[in-house]
Amino acid sequence: MTRDMIRLFKVKEKQRELAENANGASHVKKQSAGExxxxxxxxxxxxxxxxxxxxxxxxxxxMNFEVTIRPDEGFYSGGTFSFTFQVAPIYPHEAPKVKCKTKVYHPNIDLEGNVCLNILREDWKPVLNINTVIYGLYHLFTEPNYEDPLNHDAAAVLRDNPKMFESNVRxxxxxxxxxxxxxxxxx
Structure with a gap:
């Protein structure tokens, strides 16, 4: 492309922008691929x-939203648990950052709200999506996993004494x- 053609395109683009602004059209922010x-x-x-x-x-x-999970089965049935999601502009090439806002006694969620879910770490792939992450979080409440804990005490109780774990959760x-x-x- 010649320099004159490039200049012509820039002039045309500027004219179109000015016309849109003159007609009261608000300038639309370009969305990132992640958005x-x-x-x-x-x-x-x-x-x-x-x-x-x-x-x-x-x-x-x-890019910032909340998810509320109310399990209807398992140890956590009847509870309400809130999570924040922060999604980077390079999503889906990076997993969303997820934190539990509700302090919970759980082997896979520590007291600071960090979540241990494999698809949020080493098993993340760009083909996964927000739906998959939410189902993964839901699954943590219906099937807590003592083999990959963040809260080691809760994991040990779940592994060694499920009845006491259930009592602690309640x-x-x-x-x-x-x-x-x-x-x-x-x-």
Missing amino acids: LRLHKDISELNLPKSCNISFPNGKDEL RAMAGGYVGQTLFPRCI
Whole structure:
């Protein structure tokens, strides 16, 4: 392409921009590839009835959202657990950053809200999506995994004494102490 043609394209682009602004059309922010993919993922969500997604900063800020999970089976049945998602502009080439906002007694979630889920770490692949992550989080509540723990104490109790683990979960969800840790009521 010659320099004159490039200059002509730039002039045409500038004229089109000026015309749009003159007509009161607001300038649309270009979306990153990650935002476009995330928009597609969200539009195709097929969540279980026990999971809900919300956008506390409005639909204009898709890259940060919250997911609430209310398990209807297993140890955590009846509880409500909230997660924040932060999605990088290079998504899906990087997994979303997920934190649990609800303090929970769980072998795969530590007391700071860090989540141990393989697809958020070493097993992440760009073919995975937000739907997959939410189902993975839901699965942590229906099938907690003591073999890959963040909370080693909870994992040991689940492995060695499932009845005591169940009792600890119920006490924590009701807003009680497990050991030295006080948990907020989430049922």
